[in-house]
Amino acid sequence: MKITCEEASHICTKSQYNEASFWEVLKLRLHVLYCKACAKYSKKNTQLTSLCDKAGLTSLTENDKECMKRDLEKRL
Numbered sequence: 001m002k003i004t005c006e007e008a009s010h011i012c013t014k015s016q017y018n019e020a021s022f023w024e025v026l027k028l029r030l031h032v033l034y035c036k037a038c039a040k041y042s043k044k045n046t047q048l049t050s051l052c053d054k055a056g057l058t059s060l061t062e063n064d065k066e067c068m069k070r071d072l073e074k075r076l
Protein backbone atom coordinates (compact mmCIF):
# COMPACT_ATOMS: atom_id res chain seq x y z
CA MET A 1 0.00 0.00 0.00
CA LYS A 2 2.83 2.38 0.85
CA ILE A 3 4.68 3.90 -2.08
CA THR A 4 8.04 5.63 -2.20
CA CYS A 5 8.51 9.33 -2.86
CA GLU A 6 9.91 8.37 -6.26
CA GLU A 7 6.74 6.46 -7.14
CA ALA A 8 4.65 9.34 -5.86
CA SER A 9 6.34 11.79 -8.21
CA HIS A 10 6.06 9.27 -11.06
CA ILE A 11 2.30 8.93 -10.51
CA CYS A 12 2.07 12.70 -10.26
CA THR A 13 3.73 13.06 -13.67
CA LYS A 14 1.49 10.37 -15.21
CA SER A 15 -1.61 11.98 -13.78
CA GLN A 16 -0.80 15.22 -15.58
CA TYR A 17 -1.35 13.32 -18.81
CA ASN A 18 -4.39 11.52 -17.37
CA GLU A 19 -2.47 8.25 -17.52
CA ALA A 20 -2.66 7.44 -13.83
CA SER A 21 -5.27 4.96 -12.69
CA PHE A 22 -7.74 5.73 -9.92
CA TRP A 23 -5.80 3.38 -7.65
CA GLU A 24 -2.51 5.14 -8.39
CA VAL A 25 -4.01 8.55 -7.67
CA LEU A 26 -5.44 7.18 -4.42
CA LYS A 27 -2.03 5.86 -3.40
CA LEU A 28 -0.50 9.23 -4.23
CA ARG A 29 -3.11 11.02 -2.12
CA LEU A 30 -2.44 8.70 0.81
CA HIS A 31 1.30 9.18 0.39
CA VAL A 32 0.98 12.96 0.64
CA LEU A 33 -1.01 12.48 3.85
CA TYR A 34 1.75 10.63 5.68
CA CYS A 35 4.85 11.92 3.87
CA LYS A 36 5.92 15.29 5.22
CA ALA A 37 8.52 15.72 2.48
CA CYS A 38 5.98 15.32 -0.32
CA ALA A 39 3.39 17.41 1.52
CA LYS A 40 5.97 20.18 1.69
CA TYR A 41 6.91 19.58 -1.93
CA SER A 42 3.28 19.70 -3.00
CA LYS A 43 2.97 23.17 -1.52
CA LYS A 44 5.87 24.37 -3.63
CA ASN A 45 4.97 22.42 -6.73
CA THR A 46 2.04 23.91 -8.58
CA GLN A 47 1.60 20.79 -10.72
CA LEU A 48 1.17 18.55 -7.71
CA THR A 49 -1.02 21.19 -6.09
CA SER A 50 -3.33 21.23 -9.09
CA LEU A 51 -3.38 17.43 -8.98
CA CYS A 52 -4.38 17.56 -5.35
CA ASP A 53 -7.12 20.04 -6.25
CA LYS A 54 -8.32 17.61 -8.89
CA ALA A 55 -8.21 14.76 -6.40
CA GLY A 56 -10.16 16.82 -3.90
CA LEU A 57 -7.40 16.62 -1.34
CA THR A 58 -7.37 20.33 -0.55
CA SER A 59 -11.10 20.29 0.10
CA LEU A 60 -10.48 18.03 3.09
CA THR A 61 -10.31 19.76 6.43
CA GLU A 62 -7.37 19.18 8.78
CA ASN A 63 -9.73 17.07 10.86
CA ASP A 64 -10.66 14.89 7.87
CA LYS A 65 -6.98 14.38 7.08
CA GLU A 66 -6.29 13.31 10.67
CA CYS A 67 -9.14 10.80 10.52
CA MET A 68 -7.89 9.40 7.21
CA LYS A 69 -4.37 9.17 8.58
CA ARG A 70 -5.50 7.30 11.68
CA ASP A 71 -7.68 5.01 9.61
CA LEU A 72 -4.77 4.33 7.28
CA GLU A 73 -2.39 3.56 10.15
CA LYS A 74 -4.85 0.98 11.48
CA ARG A 75 -4.89 -0.77 8.11
CA LEU A 76 -1.14 -0.88 7.60
Ligand SMILES: [Zn+2]
Nearest residue numbers: 005035037038
Ligand atom coordinates in the same frame (compact mmCIF):
# COMPACT_ATOMS: atom_id res chain seq x y z
ZN1 LIG B 1 7.03 11.30 -0.21
